[in-house]
Amino acid sequence: MDSEAGTTPRAVAANSAGTPDGLSHAAIYDVEASDPRSSLIDRTGVPPEDLRQIAAVMEALAGLRDAEQRLSQASRRYMRLNETDMRALHYLIVCANRNLVSTPSGIAHHLGISTAATTKLLDRLENGGHIHRAPHPTDRRALAITITPETRHAAMETVGRQQAKRFYAAARLSREERDLVIRFLADMTDEITLRDEPWLTQTAD
Numbered sequence: 001m002d003s004e005a006g007t008t009p010r011a012v013a014a015n016s017a018g019t020p021d022g023l024s025h026a027a028i029y030d031v032e033a034s035d036p037r038s039s040l041i042d043r044t045g046v047p048p049e050d051l052r053q054i055a056a057v058m059e060a061l062a063g064l065r066d067a068e069q070r071l072s073q074a075s076r077r078y079m080r081l082n083e084t085d086m087r088a089l090h091y092l093i094v095c096a097n098r099n100l101v102s103t104p105s106g107i108a109h110h111l112g113i114s115t116a117a118t119t120k121l122l123d124r125l126e127n128g129g130h131i132h133r134a135p136h137p138t139d140r141r142a143l144a145i146t147i148t149p150e151t152r153h154a155a156m157e158t159v160g161r162q163q164a165k166r167f168y169a170a171a172r173l174s175r176e177e178r179d180l181v182i183r184f185l186a187d188m189t190d191e192i193t194l195r196d197e198p199w200l201t202q203t204a205d
Contacts, residue, residue, distance in 0.1 A: 029058035075159035079151075081130075087111055088121060089130065089155055092147040101136060102145040 019025075027033050031051055035041050043051065076082060081089070091110045095102040108118040122145065125131045130151040136142040147155075170178060194200065 026055065026059055029062060030055045071159070071162055075162075078158055079154065081125075081128075084111060084113070084121060085125060085130075086155075086159070088125065089147055089151065092131065092145060093152060093155065093160075096147065096152075101138075103136065103139075103142045104145065105142070107145065 031041055031043060031054065038044075046054075072083065072086075076086060079086065079089075088107055088111060091107060092102050095106070104115070104118050104122060107122070108115055111118070111121075113121070122131065122133065126133060130148055132146050132148060134144045134146065136144045170181075173181065
């Protein structure tokens with residue numbers, strides 16, 4: 001095709017798409033673009049309009065993931081903690097809200113980390129003034145872990161308040177719509193859950 005003086009067809013395509021490479025953000029989630037030969041997805045009998053709508057769903061999910069990642073990164077910078085530390089603090093806040101005694105073993109189980117890793121995490125949080133260790137009220141073999149009032153306030157009034165806004169999006173749905181979303185998310189989680197995939201046992205070069 002003809003192009004403007006000083007440009008190439010590729011450059012014109014890039015300009016028309018509004019991106020440097022001529023690939024729109026939405027196209028990233030188009031199944032035709034990602035899997036043109038149907039080697040990953042059997043879409044036999046799926047109408048084009050349904051494929052477009054499915055791509056829109058995938059793009060919306062990606063937008064949610066991006067927003068969550070940006071919030072997580074901002075919260076870690078603000079609190080000067082890593083992701084595992086933040087998850088541990090959230091666990092401590094929920095335990096306190098439910099009048100439960102938090103223990104190192106409970107934290108390790110929640111985070112899926114070893115006892116040694118949990119000890120290092122608690123040392124780091126205690127040195128930073130974020131938690132207190134104390135004797136367990138009923139089990140002399142265990143410790144009780146509590147979050148400091150200052151850290152709890154900082155976490156709740158910044159990250160916690162922002163995360164809590166997700167409630168309003170769910171509240172705006174009807175009960176039937178929420179049931180549908182729950183089923184969809186549970187079904188998608190089941191589909192992508194790692195099980196016995198052969199490639200998991202292979203070591204990357």
